[in-house]
Amino acid sequence: MSTERIADQTTFAYWVPNVSGGLVTSDIEQRTSWDYEYNVELARTAENNGFEYALSQVRYEASYGAEFQHESTSFSLALLLATERLKVIAAVHPGLWQPAVLAKLGATADQLSGGRFAVNVVSGWFKDEFTHMGEPWLEHDERYRRSAEFLQVLRKIWTEDDVDFRGDFYRIHDFTLKPKPANTPERPNPELFQGGNSTAAIANGGRYADWYFSNGKDYDGITAQIDELREVARAHDREVKVGLNGFIIARDTEKEARDTLREIVEKANKPAVEGFRSAVRQAGSSTGDKKGMWADSTFEDLVQYNDGFKTQLVGTPExxxxxxxxxxxxxxxxxxAGFLHFQEEVEYFGRNVLPIVRELEAQQVREPIGV
Incomplete structure (x- = not known):
């Protein structure tokens, strides 16, 4: 067990359903919606039920049950302007964004939202999204080398004047952004998240990001990732926070929760899941060490397309x-967190699960680990 640094309290985020089809590729009923009005109501519910962050998904065209999609950065800004405290993270693909342009957007969003805008850099798994728009598709490790430069350029533009950057993918010459993000102790620069499961993703997170986002993992899986991430971060005199994806099925009884999970898998849209599995098979297997997103995911895991079932947050609130x-x-x-029925389950989580989490955390403060 890794005990190098333990947060005072767990922070919670939810997946913004700005993409149609819900978060499971299944024909089970999912009481959710990708439209703006639903998402505004959900964002306000979330910030009043213990959620500090929301993550807007990035999809550019129909794929594997996601027929319709709202663009992530504009949708994130809309949610920021409709809420008071919620921090909204926009997922973006390097290769489809020029980093200085995104830095400008991020600075504006920071000013308009009072410092609540953040960016999740995801290197891309869906080849068609790049090739259909005439953009080159790079192999796995090259995509992450590009993401490393992307993260560096964003940070430099938000913190420095007369920026020069000469990389293999981006060239910035004597560029100064004004206004910059506020960058005060109360409102630091927009937080940078690095998503991914591969060795390259962990290296980027440890060296350049504020946060590392992992797909769903069990205890052993996330512990191994955190140990590797901290080794990278220590080598560069940094500290990085960790986010973990988990699909939450909280019910009054364990049987009800397990039955819901069983129904999700039994009603899986098999052609869509198999199509997704075929599209992402290269994501892990194309890396040198065969470690990466979905490298060890089963069919059942991929019904929740970010391995959220692996985290095993299924059962009673306790x-x-x-x-x-x-x-x-x-x-x-x-x-x-992902949910089957977002609005009602976010409320259920805030009312029934979160108070128990906070009490357990308080007990650990009173009774430190190892005592």
């Missing part, structure tokens, strides 16, 4: 709360 706190003890700072 069972889920205990598991969340165990992840915190292993170094997880944030749980990125």
């Amino acid at each position: 069972q889920i709360a205990h598991r969340i706190v165990e992840y915190r003890r292993r170094g997880v700072d944030l749980i990125l």
Whole structure:
């Protein structure tokens, strides 16, 4: 168990359903919607039920059950302007953005939202999104080398004047952004998240990001990732926070929760899941060490397309709360939550699960680990 640094409290984020089809590729009913009005109501519910962050997904065209999509940065800004405290993270693909342009957008969003805008850099897995728009498709490690430069350029433009950067993918010459993000102790620069599961993603997170986002993992899986991430961060005199994806099925009884999970998998849209599995198979296997997104995912895992079932947040409020706190003890700072029925389940989580999490965390403060 990793105990190098343990957060005072677990932070919670939720997946913004700005993409149609819900978060499971299944024909089970999902009481959710990708439209703006639903998402504004959900964002306000979330910030009043203990959620500090929301993550807007990035999809550019129909794929594997996601027929319709709202663009992530504009949708994130809209949610920021409709809420008071929620921080909204926009997922973006290097290769489809010029980093100085995104830096300008981010600075504006920072000013308009009072410092609540953040960016999740995802290197891309869906080849067609690049090739259909006439953009080159790079192999896995090259995509992450590009993401490393992307993160560096964003940071430099937000913090420096007369920026020069000469990389293999981006060239910036004597560029000064004004206004910059506020960058005060109360409002630091927009937070940078690095998503991914590969060795290259962990290296980028440890060297350049504020946060590292992992797909769903069990205890052993996330502990190994955190150990590797911290080794990279220490080598560069840095500290990085960790977010973990988890699909939450909280019900009054464990049987009800397990039955819901079973129904999700039994009603999986098999052609869509198999199509997704075929599209992402190269994501992990194309890396040198065969470690990466979906490298060890089964069909059942891929029904929730970010491996959210692996985190095993399924059961009663008490069972889920205990598991969340165990992840915190292993170094997880944030749980990125997905739900079947977003509006009602976010409220259920805030009312029934979160108070137990906070009490368990308080008990650990009173009774430190190892005592």
